[in-house]
Amino acid sequence: MRGFWERYKFHSLFIKIFIVMVFSIVAVAIAASWTTVRMSERLFMETFSITNSKVINQIKANFESFHYSIVTATNNTGLSGTIKSFLTEEDSNSLRVLRTYYNMTTQMKKIQSNVDAYQVGIKIMGKNGRSFSTNTNNLLMTDNELRNHKLTLNTLAEPKRLMYQFYQESSTVSSKQEAEIVASKALMERTTGDIYGTLYITIQEKNFHTFYASFVSTGNDVAILNKEGQIVSSNRAELLGQQADDLLGYAQKIESKGLDYVNVDFKGKDMIVLADYLSSYDFYIVNLIDKKTALGQMVDSKMVALICSAIVLVALVVVFLISRRLTRSLTLLTRQMSKITERNFHNYITVTGSFEFQELGHAYNYMLDELNDYVDKLVHTQKEQRNAELAALQHQINPHFLYNTLASVNFLVQQGSKEKAVQTIHALISMLQNALSNVSETITVMQELENLKSYVFINHVRYGERIRVNFFISPDCTEFYVPKLIIQPFIENAFFHAFNRKTEGYIHVLISQDAGSLICEVVDNGDGMDNGHTELPGAESKRQLFTGIGMKNVHDRIILLYGEEYGVTVVSNINEGTAIKIRLPLILVSSQN
């Protein structure tokens, strides 16, 4: 859990960016597709209603031309004396009747030719009881039934009008329930106004709807309503004959307000309704467009949604990859930076990622460079300073030491120990040569040993040989380099401080190699120190000392030169002696500095 949180912390920027992106992309996608669908819907609706009003005009024209044929046929019938006499004359002898019938049928054939283009039946019925029908399939009822039928009564009520009525066959003669449109007109004697018969021109609904059948399609229906709101014709057979007051209401609204179309809810479906009034028929022509079906053909919302989701998905993947790539450098940077701990300025950053992060990385690395540079310089300066200090101390060869040594030489010369005096002078020369040369130079263990031997020799000359000094040098260590005057101060210290109470003893100098380090030990069996005071004493009494370099200085110098793991350690017990251990790196090359 904590690990997760840690990880999250480093990715929080990415997660935030990604979430924002996800939301924006999804929102944009939804908004865009919704707008597109909406816009195309609206556009479609507009064009659809424009096209459909043209279609309605076309349908209207079809109806009008049909109406015109009917009118022509009606007028011709009304004008025909032959038909009038057929319908008015009483039965006489066979010959005469036959002639009347014959003339009438000839006349009717001519009239029929007016409406030949349409599948209509013409029926005439006279007040004398005679009738004639050109199509026995229509108006399947007896003449008596027809005479008292609503069709006839309505016609006779308005004898001057050619009216269109809806009639559904319900005759017992036929099982057919054929719907028909019946155009009817009373045949009237023009001078007197007497009605001598009725003319019926019938067209089956299935033929009537061919006037508009070619304009309809799924979801685009046409219904013809009469004034009472009954559907007299429709391409949807199930609507036929039904009462549709709501549609009539819409049609009247459109007609009276001059609207292009209305959006309505018809039989639970969202529809666009266009309508027009057929004045010659007294019918309303209503065009119903089912939005869902019509639009379904046009706009496949499911497909839109699918494609949008696919695009969103692709976009998200792309955004994921890109934002991850963008933030990864940052995350890496953060991680690398956070690794920098105290006094560790060497964590350089791998420079990757986009330009900004590269710049940042460069800048950071540059900063580290500067910092390290600065620190190096600082260390260097300190070293210089210390070296300078040492040099100063080193060059401060104690005049007492020189005085005492020279006094001892003098004494030796006086004694006649000329040989020994020469040796002492040589030792002094060797020591001075070593001490006065560059303090920062390293010398081999061998050389250092020579120096130490010279020093010990001088001391033996001066103070007698009650303190013996033994050197145990591992042969494999003679070639290693050590800083100058590293061991001398400890031997000096042992000479002058370890044998205050004891009068004699020994000092062992051991140089060996151990675990990659050069170990130099100065062990004495002198007075020893209290274990609590094992820190290295500084150079206090300068009288007997060779130079100003104290043991403390040696330790600091080693640390400065070689690091913390090297240095001087002291183990001491009262009356047992003191063991000093100097740990140095194994250096095979001489250094000038």
Place this chain on the structure above:
Amino acid sequence: MKKSFVLLLICMIMLTACGSNSNTKNNAEAGTTGAEKAKEITIWAWDPAFNIAALEVAKAKYAAANPDVKINIVEYAQSDIIQKLNTGLNSGTTKGLPNVVLIEDYRAQGFLQSYKDSFYDLSSSIKGADFADYKSGPTSLDGKQYGVPFDSGVTGLYVRTDYLEQAGYKLADLQDIDWKEYIEIGKKIKEKTGKALITLDPNDLGLIRTMIQSAGSWYLSEDGQTPDIASNVALKEAFEIYKEMMEADVANVHADWSQFVAALNSGDVASVPTGNWISPSITAEASQSGKWGIAPYPTLPGNDKSVHASNLGGSSWYVMNVDGKETAADFMATTFGSDSEMYQTLLTDIGVIGTFKAAASGEAYSQASEFFGGQKIVSDFAAWTEQIPSVNYGVHTYAIEDILIVEMQNYLNGKDIDKVLGDAQAQAESQIK
């Protein structure tokens, strides 16, 4: 910078994708129905009480064996069928034409000769010899059988026996009469009952046709091409009889089929000399059961060749050479072409007297009809069928009849008979050639 550019790009891609997507349209479904056996056939016929009813029986029979085939029976008036066929065949397109159509025998040759390729040769499905011999003329061409002969048009004289009796006659008196005697009887009936003897349509010379065919004559000479009017003795006699009937004032007039049937059913007329297919329409009026009888057809007086049998109408089924013809042919061959059992049903249930020879041996054909006073009408008709003189209807029957209808009016108005027939001959020759 880079990021915002990528974002912009993505947005653009998305918008264009959404935009272009709304333009996708559904592809219209491609047309179906291959060349395999059609599952749906359409049949045109007229007369719901007769032809359509027979079709329904056949359809039910066929559907039992072939439930996957849908048969649409469409009823049109005969004139509509003729018109639609002419329009369709003339325009050279088979679109809108049915698979099977009923055509009257008089017109059959006209269609077959003009549009031979539009009809499907049924020689492999049915045998012309299985049907009444006089049917082979109209239904075949160049030795190929195109039509499935359907009903017989054998005529009889349907009479109201009750009116006869009132006028002092019996059905037995009518067994061997000529048209003059028929008119005399009519006068008596009119006198006694006030009912007309016959009902006529001035635009239909069916009566004339039956008269001349009974004498082995036709509007055309035997070649089926040359009009035979002016010198046609039988035709002249028939015209004279027709006029005599009018002058005797024994004729009722009707103008269409419903009025014709209404005249019979209302009892306005005492007799109907016509084809046997009228039986269902007469028996439809159940209240007149037992009041009808059928006498042999009257002969032309003074014409030796005239027999007591003739033909009127009758039609046959034709398979059109359109998609689904195999199915249609199969339907026809298995029902009307071979199923004699079905013909028994047709006869008992509908009154259809078929021309399928094998069916005549069925028991339904020898049954007595209660409606017609126990008369074995079917076997009577069968006997008369054998006597029908075979004539060549040719291809111009109705063209000539149209001329004759007009000339008949002229004749009735007083024009001389020879002049009438001579003019008709001249007109026919100029029209046909």
